[in-house]
Amino acid sequence: MYFGYHEVGNMNRAIIRYFTFRIIQLEAVLLLVPCLVALIYQEPQGWYYLGTSIACGIVGTLGSMRKVENDSFYAKESFVVVALCWIVISAIGAVPFTLSGEIPNYLDALFENVSGFTTTGASILTDVEALSHTALFMRSFIHWVGGMGVLVLMLAILPRSSGNNMYLMRAESPGPSVGKLVPQIRKTAGLLYKIYIVITVFEIGALIWSKMPVFDAVTISVATTGTGGFAILNSSIGAYTIAQQNIITVFMFVSGVNFSFYYFLLFRKVKNAAVMEEVRWYLGIFVGSVVLICANAYHSFDGMRECVHHVAFTVSSILTSTGFATVDYTKWPEFSQTLLVFLMLIGACAGSTGGGMKVSRWVLMFKAVRNEISYLIHPRRVRQVRMDGHVVPKETMKSLYSYVLVYFFIFAGSVIVIAIDNYGFDTNFSAVAACLNNIGPGIGEVGPSGNYSGFSNVSKIVLMLDMLAGRLELFPLLMLIAPTTWRR
Template identity: 50%
Template sequence: MNYSMIRYILFRLMRVMGCLFMLPFVVAIIYKEYDSAVSFLVLAAACSLIGVIGSLKKPANKVIYAKEGFSITAVAWILMSLLGAVPFVITGTIPSYVDAVFETISGLTTTGGSILTTLDGIEYSVQFWRTFTHWIGGMGVLVFLLAIVPMADGYSMHLMRAESPGPVVGKIVPKVKDTAKILYLIYFGITVVEIICLFLSGMPLYDAITISFSTVGTGGFAVNNAGVGGYSVLSQAIIIVFMALCGVNFTVYYFLLNRKPKEAFAIDEVKFYFGTMFLAAALIAVNIYRAGILDNAGLSFHHSLFAVVSVMTTTGFGTLDFDKWPMFSKMILCILSLVGACAGSTGGGFKFSRAIIVVRNFRNELNFIVHPKAIKRVYMDGHTVEGTTVKSVSAYLGLYVMTFIASTIVVALDNFDFQTTVTSVAATLNNIGPGLGMVGPMGNYSEFSVLSKIVLMFDMLAGRLELLPIFIIMKPKTWRR
């Protein structure tokens, strides 16, 4: 284990966190929240100073392998969560540090589940920081570090692979550093475009910025009790578009920017993603219209599409309380929440690419029973999926199911109803946020015990990092030299 490199990267991360705390400091100054401004400034100075001092000594050995890459990623996210919770406590927004860490992890992992029972009255700077955690965690802060920290290209790929979602993580250009820069430029560009669109739709500038953080990061934190349901239908439609766009593999946008539409639209995952989205929205729209939830067919489709896109991309915004919809609609949403968005996006869940591989591999196994001598391969995007990838997807599915079952058993100790217990675990492990029952679109996680909150925090981190990094740091052998 290369401890010197782990130390160096974590201290560089502290420096980045110090810079990030300056943004809510500026917001606090603008809105004359001087006590909060002092708090954010002190935090920024402390993190920056510790980071600078700790990273002065550069490691002689900069080589890191998969073990170090996964360990650094997991520890870095835990460190960010512990530091990011401090503003909530010292400003008095969330007095309990455990609850503050829960809120921060929910933000950074773009889960969007909250322990806050009301959002009205929270200072602008704190709300800004809360939604900004979505934007930080959406693309991943370590991907940002890759763009600025000198590191051997072959080894930095281990960091990107550990933090980026999906069964296969590749470079869109020869160098990992350049790949990271391109991804963040696309990410930043989409954010700016959404801010402009929301502002032009009549949304206040502050709301446009914070809601864009939550949308592009596919997180779901709102800034008032009305949530996005309080905005105009036009604003909601814009949010639908950008939620859907950010649930797509960002490689697609690179292809489009480089005038390679054939490569962009040849990706199987994207086809299934949008096809499933509109089919599910149509089915739910018919169901809630016939059930009398809404008496307008157009609005029925609008709200059903919003719910489908929000759940599929694991954003978690809600315009209506879908917990009151017919069981058919709720069941479709629950299934979609498990699948999630595309690999290489800011969305969570199992990912469409994994689901496609699992289904096609299952189909091949059935065919093999009928035709034992036939050679069947799993194909995606016109190419053969490597056997190691199929194997890793199967292993991931097994670990995912075991984590889900174990977490559900522990959370069940709180003795809440079945749908609250099960969907709270599903919503955190898949980084969705809202579930059903007490944790529905209009509910929250405040009533859970400390033990359950710790389990759900573990699930949020494990879900965002796709299980392996979190489980790897739990093995004693990982830390042996």
């Protein structure tokens, strides 16, 4: 992810402060949404969300009133703003869960909120059905907010005039690179959210048409399009009908596609959409994985139709990092489980709401290795890495190599640290894979029928950092905690 770094002197702390207070203002508005749910269902938990919203509104307004003399910012400030805002919005979002007593331990509530906003879907709850409608809706709603990005939402509705807002979008959006679809950043952010809303509304309509209760349809849809995975039933999606599960399968897959693809189709730029290699690879990986797992796990089902149904749902859920489940895939053969773990690492498309390393990164790495082999065979032949018919800049490839190296360092370090809890390697490895790639369920004790409640506080903190690092593409969080970032 190359931003075109600029050396502009000291950190602009004023702009960081401004955006932090603005995000607190935004959260004040977001917390009013579950209040409406509480009003509909006459639940007293709504008062805690309302109180937290009022407090956020006062603090955010007072904090953002201070004039910012220099509103220019670059990549460095953007990285810090993004990481800080995601931590703040998660920390505040945990407050009403704790005050209401539904998740009495604040660290557990924070884990649930970080998991929600980062669209991970890893839960510490053992009985989600014991929660109020208000809390159930909030858990799913924060998936939807975090799916496209809290700062992208802020840019869409609370924009600043500075043209450097593009740095914020690039710092928060998943994938190797992010470009403007239209000249103005506000219009780009607004357009992304319009597409996002349309997909969400279509899924809600389809699920209601399939006779799913309205509350279930809304909560599942916002969690699906945000590729989050928080369900409102202990059985996840297993208790719903085959038709409803098929609808969710389709919309999980749709949400994992690069949103630029939909933009090109919407504005009849079919040629631009047709050359998007990542989307073709994404489709190929999905189909290939379904075929391989069906061939391996066929005997775990009653017939091929049931096999294809549940395998397609699971592959779509894991590949897009949604994390919903219809069956316990940890009971499938080892080959199928191993393939699912690799799908966790691959992830969805860049520019989607999905997690993972992203299909585009794997495609670029594959092409880079292929070119290196070609160079060893034919040293005089010059081959450049191309994507969608364009030469990939060297800065982008350099950033890619750095990302992959840092990714595996964080992955290995996290597995080692959480090993102190004495779970098996399969549990530790898949827990980190599921959190760092924002998937949620893993293998072993954290499989579809398990949860993360048994981990120690230290391990929960490590896994929360993994969730944030994975959603924010590693570097924003690393820059926030790096001492050199704050030196004048």
